[in-house]
Amino acid sequence: MIVLMQKGATRDDLDRLKQRIESLGFVPHVFAGEQRTTVGITGNKGQIESDLFLSMSGVEDVVRVSKPYKLVSREMKPDDTVVHVGDDQIGGGELAIIAGPCSVESRSQILEIAGMLREMGVKFLRGGAYKPRTSPYSFQGLREQGLEYLKEAAVKTGMHVITEVKDTDTLPLVFEHADILQVGSRNMYNYSLLEKIGMQRKPVLLKRAFSATIEELLMAGEYVAVQGNYQIVFCERGIRSFDPFTRNSLDLNAVPLIKGISHLPIVVDPSHGTGSWELVIPMARAAVAAGADGLMIEVHQDPSVALSDGFQSLRPEKFRLLLEQLSQLAPLMGKSLPTKTAPSFITNN
Ligand code: PEP
Numbered sequence: 001m002i003v004l005m006q007k008g009a010t011r012d013d014l015d016r017l018k019q020r021i022e023s024l025g026f027v028p029h030v031f032a033g034e035q036r037t038t039v040g041i042t043g044n045k046g047q048i049e050s051d052l053f054l055s056m057s058g059v060e061d062v063v064r065v066s067k068p069y070k071l072v073s074r075e076m077k078p079d080d081t082v083v084h085v086g087d088d089q090i091g092g093g094e095l096a097i098i099a100g101p102c103s104v105e106s107r108s109q110i111l112e113i114a115g116m117l118r119e120m121g122v123k124f125l126r127g128g129a130y131k132p133r134t135s136p137y138s139f140q141g142l143r144e145q146g147l148e149y150l151k152e153a154a155v156k157t158g159m160h161v162i163t164e165v166k167d168t169d170t171l172p173l174v175f176e177h178a179d180i181l182q183v184g185s186r187n188m189y190n191y192s193l194l195e196k197i198g199m200q201r202k203p204v205l206l207k208r209a210f211s212a213t214i215e216e217l218l219m220a221g222e223y224v225a226v227q228g229n230y231q232i233v234f235c236e237r238g239i240r241s242f243d244p245f246t247r248n249s250l251d252l253n254a255v256p257l258i259k260g261i262s263h264l265p266i267v268v269d270p271s272h273g274t275g276s277w278e279l280v281i282p283m284a285r286a287a288v289a290a291g292a293d294g295l296m297i298e299v300h301q302d303p304s305v306a307l308s309d310g311f312q313s314l315r316p317e318k319f320r321l322l323l324e325q326l327s328q329l330a331p332l333m334g335k336s337l338p339t340k341t342a343p344s345f346i347t348n349n
């Protein structure tokens with residue numbers, strides 16, 4: 001159930017409503033939108049009587065939601081959510097560019113690539129420290145050491161860290177080092193992990209499982225939101241199809257669909273979505289044209305020696321070319337690209 005507050009509702013009206021919801025044993029979720037405030041109610045087993053709230057001061061209307069997700073839906077919040085990460089944001093007018101290697105491989109590797117990316121204007125540094133690899137014999141990541149290198153690189157360059165949380169055991173450590181917690185494709189259905197992530201208060205990037213419907217992705221987001229963490233970014237990263245030419249099929253339908261259904265931002269990862277570096281630039285352009293709020297791109301200084309996903313990683317010069325192209329395309333979509341910064345802070349020691 002969603003309670004729509006009147007435009008002129010006061011703080012006291014809102015507090016009284018929250019108290020009533022809590023006194024009934026339910027949980028209120030307050031969304032302060034540009035137009036009006038709405039309050040989602042969760043925790044109820046059956047139907048709630050709308051009369052319980054309709055007569056309250058400041059309440060305009062009460063709407064039932066029959067969908068299996070509500071807090072992530074546009075009914076809950078008609079205007080777009082902007083996810084704040086320090087002074088920066090995902091959603092809104094600037095395209096969020098998240099870039100970096102698939103895995104953190106060494107201190108010098110991550111420091112060097114972070115410096116190059118920051119100089120190109122990138123604000124969000126990606127890199128896996130705990131890698132969920134399909135084969136147990138593949139490189140599993142530098143783990144805690146990788147988190148430390150990543151954090152050092154981000155602090156030295158003034159970037160934000162985004163890295164994957166592989167399980168609940170390592171969540172506290174990743175929480176300590178990351179600015180955005182990434183839930184990987186393989187973990188989108190890990191509901192106990194989603195709940196734990198929902199209980200903390202850092203932004204979450206939730207990747208679509210390669211077998212998930214769009215509705216399942218939305219419901220995974222709802223698992224996080226129902227715990228009180230609404231700072232969620234969806235990520236389309238391709239779904240498994242029958243075509244062996246590509247690692248995955250990048251489902252760009254998801255972008256306008258999710259933007260219609262949900263108030264949350266969506267970014268696209270054409271690296272995993274295609275599995276082939278030659279396809280990354282055209283599909284990144286397509287994602288922006290489809291209305292994505294940002295991109296996640298794997299970039300490696302020498303993909304031929306990368307410890308994971310080199311075949312889908314862009315070299316820095318190719319990534320620079322992509323950004324140049326996007327600087328022309330983004331304005332057509334009402335967006336801008338982050339501006340370049342002086343390369344003065346690039347450091348390797
Ligand atoms: C990644 O981004 O490093 C990753 C493993 O992606 P996915 O979970 O989409 O496979």
Ligand code: MN
Nearest residue numbers: 102298308309
């Ligand atoms: Mn990867």
